[in-house]
Amino acid sequence: AVHVPLFSGAIAEAKNLMMSSQNILSAADGHPVVAPTQDVVLGCYWLTATLGDQPADTSKLRIFSTQNEVLLALESKVVKLQEWVRVKVGDRMIVTTAGRVVFNQSLPVGRKPMDEASMEPLPFQNAHFDRKLLRVLVAELYRLYGSDVTATVVNDIKRLGFRYATQAGITVSAMDIPHPDSKWQIIRSTEKEVADVERMYRRGVMTDDERYRKVIELWQRAYEEVGKDTEEAFNKFSPIWMMMGSGARGNIQQIRQLAGMRGLMADPTGRIIDLPIQANFTEGLTVLEYFISTHGTRKGLADTALRTADSGYLTRRLVDVAQDVIVREEDCGTTNGIWIRDVTPERAKNDPIFEKIAGRVAAEDVSVGGKVLVPAGQSISDEAARAFIAAATPVKMRSVLVCEAREGVCRTCYGRNLATGKLVEIGEAVGVIAAQSIGEPGTQLTMRTFHTGGVAGVDITQGLPRVEELFEARIPKGKAIISEIDGELEIIRQEGARKVRVTSKEEFW
Numbered sequence: 455a456v457h458v459p460l461f462s463g464a465i466a467e468a469k470n471l472m473m474s475s476q477n478i479l480s481a482a483d484g485h486p487v488v489a490p491t492q493d494v495v496l497g498c499y500w501l502t503a504t505l506g507d508q509p510a511d512t513s514k515l516r517i518f519s520t521q522n523e524v525l526l527a528l529e530s531k532v533v534k535l536q537e538w539v540r541v542k543v544g545d546r547m548i549v550t551t552a553g554r555v556v557f558n559q560s561l562p563v564g565r566k567p568m569d570e571a572s573m574e575p576l577p578f579q580n581a582h583f584d585r586k587l588l589r590v591l592v593a594e595l596y597r598l599y600g601s602d603v604t605a606t607v608v609n610d611i612k613r614l615g616f617r618y619a620t621q622a623g624i625t626v627s628a629m630d631i632p633h634p635d636s637k638w639q640i641i642r643s644t645e646k647e648v649a650d651v652e653r654m655y656r657r658g659v660m661t662d663d664e665r666y667r668k669v670i671e672l673w674q675r676a677y678e679e680v681g682k683d684t685e686e687a688f689n690k691f692s693p694i695w696m697m698m699g700s701g702a703r704g705n706i707q708q709i710r711q712l713a714g715m716r717g718l719m720a721d722p723t724g725r726i727i728d729l730p731i732q733a734n735f736t737e738g739l740t741v742l743e744y745f746i747s748t749h750g751t752r753k754g755l756a757d758t759a760l761r762t763a764d765s766g767y768l769t770r771r772l773v774d775v776a777q778d779v780i781v782r783e784e785d786c787g788t789t790n791g792i793w794i795r796d797v798t799p800e801r802a803k804n805d806p807i808f809e810k811i812a813g814r815v816a817a818e819d820v821s822v823g824g825k826v827l828v829p830a831g832q833s834i835s836d837e838a839a840r841a842f843i844a845a846a847t848p849v850k851m852r853s854v855l856v857c858e859a860r861e862g863v864c865r866t867c868y869g870r871n872l873a874t875g876k877l878v879e880i881g882e883a884v885g886v887i888a889a890q891s892i893g894e895p896g897t898q899l900t901m902r903t904f905h906t907g908g909v910a911g912v913d914i915t916q917g918l919p920r921v922e923e924l925f926e927a928r929i930p931k932g933k934a935i936i937s938e939i940d941g942e943l944e945i946i947r948q949e950g951a952r953k954v955r956v957t958s959k960e961e962f963w
Contacts, residue, residue: 475605477873478596482891483809484872486592488608492702494615495585499700501553501618502583503691505536512549515540524555535618543578550580553618557583560610561591567598585701597875624693631694631713631736634683641715641732644676669728670718677717677730681706684714711735719746722753761897764918769893772925779854779885781878782862785831790856791817795848796947812839813870814851822847833870833877854884896921 459468470476480487490498509515516533518524518541527533535553542548544564558579567573576598581587588611595604648669655665685706688695694712698704711717716731716739731743739747794810801807811834820828820838822845828838834851842849857867863884871878878884899917922928937943941958 475601478592478601478604479873479875481871481873481887482894484813484870484875486589486596488605489585489589489592490608490611490615491585493619494612495588495700496624496697496702497615497617497619497622498557498583498588498611499696499702500622500624501535501614502551502557502581503536503553503696504538504551504582505534508549509538512538512540515549517547518542521555521558524552525559528552528556548578548580550578554580557614560614561607562595562599562603565599568600573598584699624696626694626697628736630692632684632687632689632692633713633734633736634680634687636683637680637714640676640679640683644672647672666728670726673718673728673730677710677715680714681710684710687713716743716747719750720753721749761899761918764922765893765896765899768896768918768922768925769890772889772893773886776885776889777883778862779883779888780862781865781868781880781882781884783859783864783880785866786857786859786864788852788856788858788867789817790858791850792853792855793848793850797843797848798846799843807843808836808839811842811849811851812836813872813875814853815866815869817850817852820847820849831866892921 459465474488478486478488516527516537516539518527518539521541521543524533524539524541528535533539533552535556536551538549539552539555540547540549541555561579562576563578564575567575576594579591583591592604592608595607599607651660651665651668651672654660655662660668688709690696690699694704694709696702698706698709712735715734718726718728718730720726727746727749729746731739731747733739733743794807797807797811813833815833816828816830818830819826820834820842822841827841828834834842834849841847852867852869854863854867857863859867865878865880868878868884870876871882896918899921937956939956939958940960941956944955944957946953946955
């Protein structure tokens with residue numbers, strides 16, 4: 455059905471709220487929803503690629519006084535897209551490629567941003583753009599120039615990507631798939647090791663459980679070794695490798711199954727079968743190998759059907775609980791807040807501390823080096839959040855968990871609306887947004903429960919069932935032994951790790 459907004463109110467709503475150019479950032483995490491994918495990514499990846507690493511001696515490279523000269527040389531076929539050149543950009547001479555100069559023509563390089571006082575204009579983009587970097591670029595464009603400019607630039611990038619994906623003529627051929635010579639040597643040596651394990655089992659040296667675990671471990675190692683050799687055998691300009699490397703389509707596991715070996719499969723109960731599929735899809739599978747691989751395929755299809763229903767039901771329950779959480783007032787006036795301590799660059803590598811701090815409102819003055827960077831009651835900017843992490847400064851900030859508003863929550867406790875990058879507006883249904891943000895990726899989560907063959911005696915619950923377990927505060931089915939003895943617990947923090955020491959009060963004679 456086609457829905458046409460007729461009245462002035464409906465037209466205004468469609469223009470200001472529903473247009474795709476007004477919904478560039480996701481309300482769930484603040485990352486761009488509108489970002490290049492597939493062919494566009496592939497085209498941009500090929501366009502900004504380089505022939506080898508940047509040369510140490512740049513004096514022999516062609517020099518151009520303007521970017522237009524590079525484009526002219528490209529049209530005249532004097533230089534190639536991936537060829538290194540030196541070109542003057544602004545008042546600097548930079549080493550880049552002709553393709554990157556073409557890519558930058560679509561960008562507002564050097565244009566004044568919306569907030570000139572605190573923002574620098576977008577510099578010349580001298581990078582090899584894959585899917586991840588293109589997303590970062592879209593986020594940066596939105597931060598500097600707002601939705602209208604971003605929408606126009608993303609459209610230009612789309613045209614550019616399609617054009618150069620076509621010009622590159624990238625396609626898939628069976629000839630593009632290399633087969634590592636070492637594959638069968640690795641498989642034969644693993645078969646010998648497996649035969650030794652079987653012999654030890656028959657002699658009664660090991661149990662059936664130990665034999666099973668050892669065989670799985672040996673074949674897993676062989677799969678990794680073959681996979682590594684397969685990766686090394688690929689030419690980095692091979693069409694299949696570029697599709698995977700750019701993030702346009704496929705992943706390294708699929709390439710390993712295409713050119714290396716398929717590896718271990720699970721049976722209908724989820725138990726790993728200790729007989730691997732040695733062939734890959736290019737060589738073709740035997741009847742037995744094909745039969746073994748049907749288990750996984752069937753489970754995948756059944757999972758998808760079940761997951762959709764379960765995910766929808768979880769979303770419904772979450773919305774039901776959170777629907778009355780609406781931003782009702784400016785400031786509830788609470789003096790409470792939540793401390794984010796142990797703010798260190800090391801922890802920030804693994805823990806999303808930046809996301810926890812940026813966009814929140816400070817509950818107390820936050821100082822770095824004796825200077826107040828963010829006064830109480832002010833929103834913490836991205837730059838300030840980075841400064842706190844670099845200086846390892848603990849932050850006390852407002853949170854909806856301590857909000858004292860009589861109904862719903864207040865703007866100050868909630869902080870930034872991730873979809874706009876500004877402080878949330880009064881009347882925003884933040885509860886429903888939170889519920890849908892958790893429910894929406896639910897269909898992408900796995901429903902698989904891995905049986906690793908008696909390891910720790912408990913299956914690992916993952917994906918959607920685990921999310922449900924957390925929200926319903928259910929006690930997990932199996933309980934893991936945390937400590938063999940009773941006593942006092944001491945947490946020892948080390949760089950990149952955390953150790954736990956249990957000291958018993960019992961006296962052992």
